[in-house]
Amino acid sequence: MSPIRIALVGIGKIARDQHVPAIAGHDGLELVATCSRHASLDGVRSFKDFGEMLRDVPEIDAVSLCTPPTARQAFALEAFEAGKHVILEKPPAATLAELEPLVAKAKQANRTLFATWHSRFADGVRPAREWLADARIERVTVNWKEDVRHWHPGQDWIWEPGGLGVFDPGINALSIVTAILPRPIHLTKGELSFPANRATPIAASLRFADVTGVPVEAEFDWRQTGPQSWDIEVVADKGRLTLSNGGALLRVDGKTVLEGRDREYPGIYAHFTELAASNRSDVDLAPLTLVADAFMLGRRNTVEAFD
Known part of the structure; x- marks a missing residue:
């Protein structure tokens, strides 16, 4: 089976320390692109504009959103429109109300939405x-x-x-x-x-x-x-x-x-590959609701x- 090709959006400390090595350590995943206004990764195609990345690298299967929470809904909706799976770093959104449209859009697009709690x-x-x-x-x-x-x-x-x-x-x-x-x-x-x-x-x-x-x-x-x-x-x-x-x-x-x-992020991506295999979603709002x-x-x- 071909690996799931992932784009990493937001290249900050958590992406470099956790997401990049977790993706690299999973045989079923391949990091093919990054998107960030201020950073990039050596050896990986890098973009500053999210829409441009989706257009220029159509082989992307999934996007992992590591931006600040306020930016994630718009990126996720655009990703679903392009037929991609979506992974949300915690917290999954800036507000609870932002998530309901994402859940509906994932179902409509028959794609995975995974709100991670590492x-x-x-x-x-x-x-x-x-x-x-x-x-x-x-x-x-x-x-x-x-x-x-x-x-x-x-x-x-x-x-x-x-x-x-x-x-x-x-x-x-x-x-x-x-x-x-x-x-x-x-x-x-x-x-x-x-x-x-x-x-x-x-x-x-x-x-x-x-x-x-x-x-x-x-x-x-x-x-x-x-x-x-x-x-x-x-x-x-x-x-x-x-x-x-x-x-x-x-x-x-x-x-x-x-x-x-320390196997939290490898666990996240292992679970994601299982979800994506059958286009299932996993979105638990309990922690964000308590906050x-x-x-x-x-x-x-x-x-x-x-x-």
Whole structure:
């Protein structure tokens, strides 16, 4: 079978660090073009205009959109018009309302739309979901704190409307929580900290619950230096389950059950090839819905300016 020929749109840090090696490491994929206003990749045809790329490289089968979220809907719609599959880096869009037309267009075009949540492909997530499936959960605690200057150097778009601020990493935690818990959760209370000079939050304290009242508490912060914190703890009748290192390390009652490797993006592209083989889509809006609810229900607090 011929490989799926992919165009990568948006050549920033995440594309270079994760998407390019994941595509290169999959036998069923081939990177044939890139599109970016400011960057390119050696040895790959590069374009500054998306429409020009689609016209000049008609053999493209799929586009992987790694642009800021506000640009993705227009590119995705154009890709479907051209008969391409579409992969959306997280978060899949700047708003929830942008996604419904994409789902409809993918169905009409008989093409795949894959809204990726890379943290769900961490090695510990599936066994954690299986362990919790028959558990009586008592409480869930999320501690997700990192250094924005390290992970997003010079990326001012994350501080603008649609950039999500601290929810850019925080949504990764929510994508895991919504994947491993047996019941949906909803927001009950939130506190969002906005720097005086920024339009998106730098920290958030959130309280959720499921329909049975199980509490889920989440603390997000983008100001943490030194060791980074990507931890989820679930206390249940079966014991205490902990996912650390973004979901790669799974412990139960302090004992290591699984210590995985960084295979999130290879997992994304492996799943995409399965979807594209039968023109199926995978669009789960639960993590983005919780973030939208945080902006709706959360109390806004102004904190010191951040540069």
